[in-house]
Amino acid sequence: MTVHYERLSNLDASFLALESRATHMHVGAVAVFGPGDYSDDDGVDIDTIRSIIASRLDQIPRYRQRLATVPIEGHPVWVDDEHFHLDYHVRHVALPHPGTPDQLKSLAGLLMSQGLDRSRPLWELNVVEGLEGGGFAIITKIHHCMIDGMSGIDLMAVILDFTPDVTLVEPKPWKPRPAPNGTELAVREVSRSISSFVASLSDVSKLMTGVGDVAEDWRRRLKAASASLSSGWLTPTDKTPLNGDIGPARMFDWLELPLADVKAIKDTHGVTVNDTMLAVVAGAVRSYLLDVGGMSEAEIAATEFRIMAPVSVRRKDEQGTLGNKVAMWLMALPVGEADPAKRIQEVKTATKNLKDTDQALGASTLVSVSTGAPATLVSLAARLGARARPFNMTVTNVPGPQFPLFMAGSQMLATYPLVPLWQSHGAGIAMFSLNGSIDIGINMARDVIEDQSALARHFEASFAELRDAKPLAAKKKRKKRATKKAPPMGTR
Numbered sequence: 001m002t003v004h005y006e007r008l009s010n011l012d013a014s015f016l017a018l019e020s021r022a023t024h025m026h027v028g029a030v031a032v033f034g035p036g037d038y039s040d041d042d043g044v045d046i047d048t049i050r051s052i053i054a055s056r057l058d059q060i061p062r063y064r065q066r067l068a069t070v071p072i073e074g075h076p077v078w079v080d081d082e083h084f085h086l087d088y089h090v091r092h093v094a095l096p097h098p099g100t101p102d103q104l105k106s107l108a109g110l111l112m113s114q115g116l117d118r119s120r121p122l123w124e125l126n127v128v129e130g131l132e133g134g135g136f137a138i139i140t141k142i143h144h145c146m147i148d149g150m151s152g153i154d155l156m157a158v159i160l161d162f163t164p165d166v167t168l169v170e171p172k173p174w175k176p177r178p179a180p181n182g183t184e185l186a187v188r189e190v191s192r193s194i195s196s197f198v199a200s201l202s203d204v205s206k207l208m209t210g211v212g213d214v215a216e217d218w219r220r221r222l223k224a225a226s227a228s229l230s231s232g233w234l235t236p237t238d239k240t241p242l243n244g245d246i247g248p249a250r251m252f253d254w255l256e257l258p259l260a261d262v263k264a265i266k267d268t269h270g271v272t273v274n275d276t277m278l279a280v281v282a283g284a285v286r287s288y289l290l291d292v293g294g295m296s297e298a299e300i301a302a303t304e305f306r307i308m309a310p311v312s313v314r315r316k317d318e319q320g321t322l323g324n325k326v327a328m329w330l331m332a333l334p335v336g337e338a339d340p341a342k343r344i345q346e347v348k349t350a351t352k353n354l355k356d357t358d359q360a361l362g363a364s365t366l367v368s369v370s371t372g373a374p375a376t377l378v379s380l381a382a383r384l385g386a387r388a389r390p391f392n393m394t395v396t397n398v399p400g401p402q403f404p405l406f407m408a409g410s411q412m413l414a415t416y417p418l419v420p421l422w423q424s425h426g427a428g429i430a431m432f433s434l435n436g437s438i439d440i441g442i443n444m445a446r447d448v449i450e451d452q453s454a455l456a457r458h459f460e461a462s463f464a465e466l467r468d469a470k471p472l473a474a475k476k477k478r479k480k481r482a483t484k485k486a487p488p489m490g491t492r
Helices: 010-017 046-054 101-112 149-159 182-202 204-209 211-233 259-269 273-291 297-301 340-356 359-368 375-387 454-468 472-482
Strands: 026-033 065-069 076-080 090-094 123-129 136-143 250-258 305-312 326-333 393-398 410-418 427-434 437-445
Touching: 026 101, 046 090, 046 123, 101 123, 101 136, 101 250, 250 259, 250 410, 250 454, 259 273, 259 340, 259 437, 259 454, 273 297, 273 305, 273 326, 273 340, 273 393, 273 427, 273 454, 326 340, 340 454, 340 472, 410 427, 437 454
Parallel strands: 090 123, 305 393, 393 427, 410 437
Antiparallel strands: 026 136, 026 410, 065 076, 123 136, 250 437, 305 326, 427 437
16 A cells, blocks of 8 residues: 655744744735625625635645654654545634624634644635625635745635636545555655665765856855844844733734835835835834834834844745745844834845845755754754744735636635734734735734734824835935025125
8 A cells, every 4th residue: 555645844844843822823814805696795605615615626735634743753744634524624604793894803813813723734714704895705724834925826826716707617536645654654754864865975976077066056055044144043132012922812903005105105215115015014113112112212223123024935846836935034124213214225225135145045045954954953943943032023025916816706805914923922914915905914912912903003104104205315405405505695
């Protein structure tokens, strides 16, 4: 009998190691859909939605796999779930009347406060009916060990449609492949390790022919890795009112910003869309620390507020695959700068330095050199890194499709993404551009943040401030004209 399993990468496994009762490591989103042929004021046709998903599961086989563990070594692997039932994962719930956005946010916070069952495939999809104005929402939870931002975009292309037309097809037959028992798994992993070592020896002769190129590549990688480490991974950042001891309870809030306005700011200040959004985050954090956190201008100016920003390193030939292909940028936001025009330029300088020093390559190199490390050491390193608090907040910005998408004939109106909170993090920010807008999801720990809508309000104020800000070049010209020497008295 042929058995089947797939080993998790060390990066994917690290998200399992980081998880605790208080730090759930699932990503998620709240997608809102308008009314359609299969959804109206009377409800949503859940059977049609389940049929659509069932017919496409063959394109995402990880969704029918569960975790198993290699004996002694302790490394996790994927095996087919012999007890898979779609109804457990695609759930049907309803909001009480009147079905307001605040009620939907409360439901999302409640669902995100609960960890995923590790004995089953690590995903849930909650179809929510009863929304004010009709339509429905889908609240998704997927463990971070399965998916990153860009693979999430690829996943949308599988589940969603480009037109409102609905064509139901019979799902392809599926039979779970036998999973190895503990002894078989241990023996196969020992054999795999030996084969991998022998293969590495046989590759030495091939490498000698291009040893110069290989050496140069590794010099670049090591230099980038050194720059990545020196960016702050080995030192704790300052503690702020947005950091503290957190429990499992979550709140979720969101807002939308017009993509056209974001691009106008980008053009005005000569930066990128990502720079613009990071500057908006910096302004929101600054005003939150002043208004809610009770910090003074001087205290904020003396505070280093670092964010971790995931950067995709997924190659074109890896499109459509699950798992994580990301590296982590670590950067300090200029929260001490009161001038929004100067603030966005400081962000531009910081991101340019990250690019110039290849820090995405450096971070991915650090991950790759840990590939042969024992699972227990990788898990320990992940937990110790989280406790050290090398950054204050996760901020991710994923570009999405700029055209309509549909589920069961209903157009997707918005998608508010969610990133998990690391230990001591009171908030995490995720941004997703969709068909002319940037949808922002704010995941918050109830033990740290009391006012659910405070951060969203400060986001909107920061965006308005930046939208109205004149570029530095224009300010310098005005200053030059204002300081021009005045003519002698009586000659005007």
